[in-house]
Amino acid sequence: MSKFVLVTGGAGYIGSHTVVSLVQNGYTPVIVDDFRNANRIVLKGLESILGKLPLLHEIDVCDQKSLDALFKQYTFEGVIHFAAYKAVGESVSEPLKYYRNNILGLVNVLECMIKNHVNNFVFSSSCTVYGEPQGQKEVTESTPKLLPESPYGYTKWMGEQIIADTFRSAPQLRIMNLRYFNPVGAHESALIGEFPIGRPNNLLPFITQTAIGKQEQLIVFGNNYPTKDGTCVRDFIHVVDLAEAHVRALQYLWKQSAGKLDYLNVGTGKGSTVLELIQAFETKTGLKLNWKFGPRREGDVVEIYANVDSSFKKIAWKAQRTIEDAVMDAWNWEKYLNS
Numbered sequence: 001m002s003k004f005v006l007v008t009g010g011a012g013y014i015g016s017h018t019v020v021s022l023v024q025n026g027y028t029p030v031i032v033d034d035f036r037n038a039n040r041i042v043l044k045g046l047e048s049i050l051g052k053l054p055l056l057h058e059i060d061v062c063d064q065k066s067l068d069a070l071f072k073q074y075t076f077e078g079v080i081h082f083a084a085y086k087a088v089g090e091s092v093s094e095p096l097k098y099y100r101n102n103i104l105g106l107v108n109v110l111e112c113m114i115k116n117h118v119n120n121f122v123f124s125s126s127c128t129v130y131g132e133p134q135g136q137k138e139v140t141e142s143t144p145k146l147l148p149e150s151p152y153g154y155t156k157w158m159g160e161q162i163i164a165d166t167f168r169s170a171p172q173l174r175i176m177n178l179r180y181f182n183p184v185g186a187h188e189s190a191l192i193g194e195f196p197i198g199r200p201n202n203l204l205p206f207i208t209q210t211a212i213g214k215q216e217q218l219i220v221f222g223n224n225y226p227t228k229d230g231t232c233v234r235d236f237i238h239v240v241d242l243a244e245a246h247v248r249a250l251q252y253l254w255k256q257s258a259g260k261l262d263y264l265n266v267g268t269g270k271g272s273t274v275l276e277l278i279q280a281f282e283t284k285t286g287l288k289l290n291w292k293f294g295p296r297r298e299g300d301v302v303e304i305y306a307n308v309d310s311s312f313k314k315i316a317w318k319a320q321r322t323i324e325d326a327v328m329d330a331w332n333w334e335k336y337l338n339s
């Protein structure tokens with residue numbers, strides 16, 4: 001069986017690691033990516049890791065005609081939809097860019113799936129749908145979704161709503177919304193990893209770029225939060241664990257005897273503070289990082305981490321890697337990028 005799996009945004013950070021996991025599990029990923037938010041260096045890395053270039057079509061997911069033609073070219077066993085912008089800050093300054101790409105892209109993919117009778121769908125959702133958890137910081141899939149803090153968060157919140165409404169009209173679909181926490185790290189080969197375009201928004205790439213000298217100094221946004229050391233708490237999950245969860249989610253959908261709409265948290269189940277991630281980086285690399293405290297960042301959630309009981313029960317998946325593994329893999333990737 002071909003076992004073709006469409007991976008939109010497959011040249012991106014999480015997408016490229018998922019392409020590796022799919023191949024390692026015997027599937028044939030078909031990447032759709034127009035490289036608007038990805039760098040072609042990933043292709044060299046994928047070729048080295050996999051021994052050959054994966055199937056790739058440079059298509060904009062907002063171009064429904066081209067996307068539909070691809071559904072005629074392949075018989076897809078499933079679709080994993082990553083293609084979307086994801087910088088929280090940028091989404092505030094350019095909301096329409098986010099709504100066009102993230103919402104229209106999703107609508108196109110869903111329409112092509114229904115039209116071409118492809119039923120298995122994994123959606124790249126986010127813990128941002130929980131907003132700032134009220135009281136309980138460890139969120140389960142039934143923790144109420146609060147209104148997001150940014151247009152980016154709204155595209156995920158609305159994305160889940162669009163998917164739920166679509167499922168009501170097309171109950172043959174088998175859908176898994178994976179709610180990521182904070183993806184970090186890189187492949188152990190250091191041949192693929194996160195490739196921030198411009199100044200990194202996220203914490204770990206800013207740490208590694210500061211350590212390598214591309215950034216002057218890391219600013220820790222706020223040190224007076226009501227947490228163990230005054231800095232925010234996040235659930236940092238290794239990107240390779242996250243990639244594996246996508247394969248397990250597809251396998252779970254394939255096992256279903258009828259249509260299904262489901263949601264899973266994908267995190268480690270453990271919260272770590274910003275300072276703990278910095279300390280892990282310094283301890284594992286032996287480097288002293290140049291950082292200082294600065295003012296809080298608008299829109300930051302104080303503390304959130306995943307309850308992962310359902311992920312283990314439903315898809316028999318649990319994160320295997322630690323934040324120490326993640327900081328080391330991220331550092332090796334940063335050194336490779338600058339070699």
Ligand code: WQD
Pocket residue numbers: 086087088125126127128180181182183201202203204206218219220221222232233234274297300
């Ligand atoms: C983490 C912590 C910052 C940079 C991310 C993604 C979002 C979603 C959820 C998937 C915060 C602090 C950061 C810096 C800092 N993921 N920080 N100095 O905001 O949790 O959101 O995870 O969908 O797409 O963006 O991640 O890495 O930006 O921030 O102090 O230079 O690190 O204040 O407390 P965030 P982040």
